Amino acid sequence: MRIRLSTIWSWLALAVVVIWTLLPIYWFLKNSLLTPDEIARFPQPLYPLEPTPAAFFNIFGFEYEMADGLVRRGSGQANQIIRGLGNSLIVSAVVTVVTLFVVLPLAYVFARLDFPHKNKLLFAILLAVALPPVSTLIPFYAMYVRLGLSGTLVGLIIVTLTITIPFVTWMLIGYFRNLPQVERLARIDGFSRFETFVKIIVPLGRSGVAVAAVIAFLFSWNEYTYALLLVNGTTANTLPTAISGFLFQHPEPSHLAAAVVLTMVPPALVAFFLQRHIAEMNLVDPVR
């Protein structure tokens, strides 16, 4: 069988993309499983010769006894990691839930109903998406210091919502617009507008709801800019900013790698469990 040149090219391109995305992830995963001895070796092994989960115990402050009887002590950064993980989970969960509660009705109303000044209001929402976060950083900081919100989880949640709400609304409007016109059917069946939304539209648009949740969760989990300025160095620190601080604390390399792998776990789980909905959310034709 002759293989066409274009096939070779597309395989090549695919290989480049896969290596480009997965290599850094692999490198951290590998380093988190190496022994200190292996990390210190030059050249470093390309894969863990004797993989050990020690680093994952250490970063939560636990000791780990190796097979040869050597005990690896808990990480000095354990407190920062545990608190950062807790804070990140709280912020992301609250942001996801609040975003859904606000965005689902908002996007639905913009997509399916007509009201005065609709386009102007929509433009105002989209403007918030277009604004680079850095441009609002200083005003937020100044305001938060006065309000006593800097260094608090509430403050970080509010700031994150100012980005997730407009962005997810914008995404979902197109999705809701393409749902079939079931409202008339629901009115014939005797449902009120609110009942129609809760009992028909949300279950019908569950793929869109799932994707909205993923976007809101991932954005707030990965959020770094605002967290760095508003909560870094306080008890409200989140995992990404905490880890970035390790650069200057010289932790053990396998602990740093394990902490980074830890930040990748929740997004990976979310993507894994909701991938069917993400693939299903075809923006042109939501229901097939």
Next chain:
Amino acid sequence: MSRIQLDRLHKTFQRHVAVRDLDLTIENGELLVLLGPSGCGKTTTLNCIAGLEMPTSGRVLFDDEDVTAASPHQRNIAMVFQSSLLYPHMTARQNIRTSLAKQKLDRGETDRRIAEASSVLGIDALLDKLPSQLSGGERQRVATAKAIVRQPTAFLLDEPLAALDAALRLTLRAELVNLQKRLGTTMIVVTHDQVEAMTMGDRIAVMNEGRLEQIGTPDEIYNRPATLFVAGFVGSPPMNLIAGEIAAQEGRTPFVAGDLAFVPGTPIGAVGPATLGVRPQHLHIQADAAEAAIPVTVFAVEHLGRESVVILEDDESNKLHALVEPGFAGRVGDRLHAAPDPAHCLMFDQAGNVLSHAEPEAGGAP
């Protein structure tokens, strides 16, 4: 079951008038078809009857009771939407059940009604499928089951068969009429398809630009159209319409258009510009010239098996249709003469209203 009355129903959207002062009565148990081209206001009228749209002015009455402000559910109507709209995320059974969600029936009664409706429509095997797993015809049957399960006062159907292929449309059309006659429930069907209207309706209301052009039995609509619009809209191939004028000549009033001088079967009092309307089956083709015949050229011949349609072109390139025997031997380009049958022609004045009616032929539906 209900008698539905529209009393000077008027509906405007911003500056666009959708329905103009419509008066209409639909008798109890009747199947009325609202027929007209797209944008004529027929769907808006149906939505006002359903309670989905609030009329700008006028009243909707169900059995002499004013329901203009009542919700669709209070009116207890059932509606089947264009392309048989169903909830896409629910199975057929859930879709039908949702129809009864607000009826406050006990579970046994709900299940009994669903079973009854699905056996009437022969969809028992489809109840656990999603709409996306059903064919167009099956979806239509489920939508109909969803409608009848409520035991409504009236069925309102908005282009129920438009999305189906021709063969299926024929079958389901007959099924719908049969079902309506068995249940005896008032039914209003909106369609732009005149064949569908003629075959289904007890009566047909022809609408154009928000106005009611004519209401009558299929026979009346076909054989005694009240306006030029109805004459041109109903019938396939369409009625031939020839513009000319009614002249005053020595006590006669012939219709004159170009070389044609034609005396209609019934004398006409009015004189002035007019349009002659003649159905394709009443346009006779002959070889010889005559005063009452139009010189034409054969443009195309369409063989339909039982008969043939000859498309003719007069000297001003106007197209005329004539129905002929299947053995018609004319070829494209032949010079012939087309003579309207004086006993079966209609005259319309400049405003489009009919001037005279020839006697209709017996049982003359298409």
